[in-house]
Amino acid sequence: MFKENEVYIGSPLDEQSLKQFYSKELLHWYRAQKRSLPWRENKDPYRIWVSEIMLQQTKVDTVIPYFQRFMERFPTVQQLAVAEEEEVLKCWEGLGYYSRARNLHTGAKMVVEHFGGVVPNDKTEVASLKGVGPYTTGAIMSIAFNEPVPAVDGNVMRVLSRFFLLQDDIAKQKTRVSIEHLAVSLIPEGEAGDFNQALMELGALVCTPKAPVCLTCPVMEHCAARLNGMELQLPIKTKAKPPRSEWRGVVIVEGSGEQTGKILVRQRPETGLLAQMWELPHLLLPEEKGKQWFQETATKKEPQLARLLGEMLVEEQQLIIRPTQWLMDIDHIFSHIHWKMRVYIADTSTANDWMQSDRVAETANSIAEESLPDQQSGYTTSITVKEELADMYRWIGKQDLEQLPFPNVFVRILQQYWSE
DNA sequence: TAGGCGTGGGG
DNA sequence: TCCCCAAGCCT
Secondary structure, eight states: OOOTTOOOOOOSSOHHHHHHHHHHHHHHHHHHHOOOOGGGSOOOHHHHHHHHHHHTTSOHHHHHHHHHHHHHHOOSHHHHHTSOHHHHHHHHTTTOOTHHHHHHHHHHHHHHHHSTTSOOOSHHHHHTSTTOOHHHHHHIIIIIHOOOOOOOOHHHHHHHHHHTTOOSOTTSHHHHHHHHHHHHHHOOTTOHHHHHHHHHHHHHHTSOSSSOOGGGOTTGGGOHHHHTTOTTTOSOOOOOOOOEEEEEEEEEEBOOGGGTTOEEEEEOOSSSTTTTOEEOOEEEOOHHHHHHHHHSOHHHHHHHHHHHHHHHIIIIIOOOOOEEEEEEEEEEEOSSEEEEEEEEEEOGGGHHHHHHSHHHHHHHHHHHHHHOTTOOSOOSSOOOOOHHHHTTEEEEOGGGGGTSOOOHHHHHHHHHHHHO
16 A cells, blocks of 8 residues: 555645644635534533434434434433433434443433533543543533544544545554544644534545545645545555354244233343343354255245254243244344344244154253243143243233334344234 | 444445 | 445443
């Protein structure tokens, strides 16, 4: 990329003049071109805070409706602080990175408990809030309080890497710190909020990753990347590892008897992936079989995979149900995992025969004796779950879906299921 | 320090 | 279809 001893074209301006040019032109451009966004209506630090958390790794267009709904439901930091976690998560459903919501909720409680219910205007105190890192600290301090603290995100690193021809790998933390020093030195006196937003606005509207619109850029004249024809090669960033694949079997368990019309869902653990959200029961399938059987058509190999899934549900989750009817295959890609899911409807009406057979019955009987002594014999009309797992599970109807937070992939599955 | 942690849109 | 990515933080 950058060669040893290569000579690059530079601007004729000295460093000081170049910085002054950059700051002045960019600020001027921002004042004329800035978008009208909900969180720009006022400088309420709580609103700024919420918006900045939502905007982490998330596009403006995606955030807008979530922000409006969130602010209607939790207009003040006090109201957020006293809310139920589940309701906060429900408000965040579909936005992703759900630890942001849980951390924001924790942060709101911290504000009420430690800062008298007022979002602090001190850099160290702001940075102490759960979920608020270096970028968000700078964004809150500069936008809400107009304090000259840098707010360096991916946009800022890209924009400054190009203009100043910086060749450090922006995936490294050290690079962000060095760019923070540069960014501080660019902030015009008394203009921290607008200038920091101007940097990001330029990155979002003009100096974009794939196809920068240089001809509309207010600082094109002295942009080092542009002068050297290198705007598409900057910034330098090491590539992320591709997500690993996981093959998963999912069941929609249809209730019978009192639970007719309902399905079985469960809540995920308090930590880790999709923490505390609700989901359909599902299992990680053995690597080889999952991979092999998913390559066949669903219908062709259905009996084998359905049977395996049923046995695994009994042995691992101790869910006494029988998956039979294939519903759909669906992919869901996280940043680091690729879920390849095969969804079955579990037919409880034939579970009796199922339970009579071979090792399934053995396992089922031992479970019943151990942890569910009151369970009536036969499994045709009820579902048993191992006692210590029972708290996680719940029967819900279609309308209950509106109360509980579900990850997007399960929302999609259930939409299809209920649309048929 | 590097990996865990979601989702939807654009080229 | 595939790949990249977008206003990061936590551990």
